[in-house]
Amino acid sequence: MTLGVGSSSKATALQAGYSVQMLGAALAPLNASLPRPATPSAVTGHIPGVGRRGMSGWSRVVNIRSRAPPAFRCAAVTLPATCIVRSFLVPPYTIVYFPARGRCEALRMLLADQGQSWKEEVVTKDTWHQGSLKASCLFGQLPKFQDGDLTLYQSNAMLRHLGRSLGLYGKDQLEAALVDMINDGVEDHRKRCSYLIHHNYEEGKARYVQELPGHLKPFETVLAQNQGGQAFIVGDQISFADYNLLDLLLAHQALVPGCLDSFPLLSAYVARLSARPKLKAFLASPEHMNRPIFGGLQI
Numbered sequence: 375m376t377l378g379v380g381s382s383s384k385a386t387a388l389q390a391g392y393s394v395q396m397l398g399a400a401l402a403p404l405n406a407s408l409p410r411p412a413t414p415s416a417v418t419g420h421i422p423g424v425g426r427r428g429m430s431g432w433s434r435v436v437n438i439r440s441r442a443p444p445a446f447r448c449a450a451v452t453l454p455a456t457c458i459v460r461s462f463l464v465p466p467y468t469i470v471y472f473p474a475r476g477r478c479e480a481l482r483m484l485l486a487d488q489g490q491s492w493k494e495e496v497v498t499k500d501t502w503h504q505g506s507l508k509a510s511c512l513f514g515q516l517p518k519f520q521d522g523d524l525t526l527y528q529s530n531a532m533l534r535h536l537g538r539s540l541g542l543y544g545k546d547q548l549e550a551a552l553v554d555m556i557n558d559g560v561e562d563h564r565k566r567c568s569y570l571i572h573h574n575y576e577e578g579k580a581r582y583v584q585e586l587p588g589h590l591k592p593f594e595t596v597l598a599q600n601q602g603g604q605a606f607i608v609g610d611q612i613s614f615a616d617y618n619l620l621d622l623l624l625a626h627q628a629l630v631p632g633c634l635d636s637f638p639l640l641s642a643y644v645a646r647l648s649a650r651p652k653l654k655a656f657l658a659s660p661e662h663m664n665r666p667i668f669g670g671l672q673i
């Protein structure tokens with residue numbers, strides 16, 4: 375069982391056969407070791423097979439006090455005679471989106487690679503067509519992203535927000551400008567792709583494939599200019615634009631197999647980034663694997 379810190383309910387733990395006392399006792403040493411000042415909080419947990427759908431399996435488990443600051447991560451505690459518990463703060467991120475990778479997978483890759491947790495609220499077509507959620511969205515569209523009290527629309531604003539708050543926006547203003555430039559280039563490409571998928575697939579695919587190398591070339595060029603293509607898209611640290619570009623390239627490898635074959639640096643870049651341990655685990659996870667790439671197509 376994996377435990378994080380958030381709000382509380384005892385029902386799921388009890389349902390899974392854990393007593394509140396067991397969890398409390400197991401977490402007490404961890405709780406005592408956390409930094410002060412105290413911030414009353416609670417523990418939430420994930421119990422395989424018990425979690426609610428659409429919440430990434432996260433279920434609320436049991437009340438417990440924690441003094442962990444937001445940056446606190448991971449300590450292992452053993453539940454008496456039953457299982458291992460890892461406790462960490464669950465960040466207040468929520469992604470509200472359709473059941474697809476679409477405009478959210480770069481965000482998810484970023485969060486996963488940065489060791490963050492998040493909640494998913496999956497919106498079905500039926501729910502969307504009821505209209506009330508659409509009416510409540512600022513631009514009448516998803517995704518919607520919550521970071522605590524902050525609600526954001528526009529997927530690139532979400533990436534930039536996380537870029538700023540998690541230090542993924544280049545090392546200085548010059549690099550930040552380049553990160554923006556790449557991200558805008560990815561956005562242009564994503565719009566072309568989205569138009570193809572949703573409005574013009576049968577008629578437009580051949581031309582799209584033909585023109586694809588010309589649209590991928592600029593990214594190969596930029597990579598080549600940065601440490602011979604052996605690093606990130608900008609500078610020597612990962613940025614939100616890397617996750618966005620990686621997502622775009624992975625999607626295109628599925629849409630147009632072999633499309634990176636004539637781009638050795640981009641091919642190596644995709645392999646290198648995808649091998650980052652946390653990212654690799656996320657890319658191999660059922661959540662990622664089972665999510666269609668594009669809502670409208672069966673890939």
Ligand code: GTS
Pocket residue numbers: 476477508514515516517527528529530568669
């Ligand atoms: N610029 C927006 C962003 O980047 O978030 C575009 C959002 C958007 O186009 N959302 C689509 C939507 O809500 C879904 S998807 O294109 O991301 O798959 N469509 C439903 C609707 O009613 O417009």
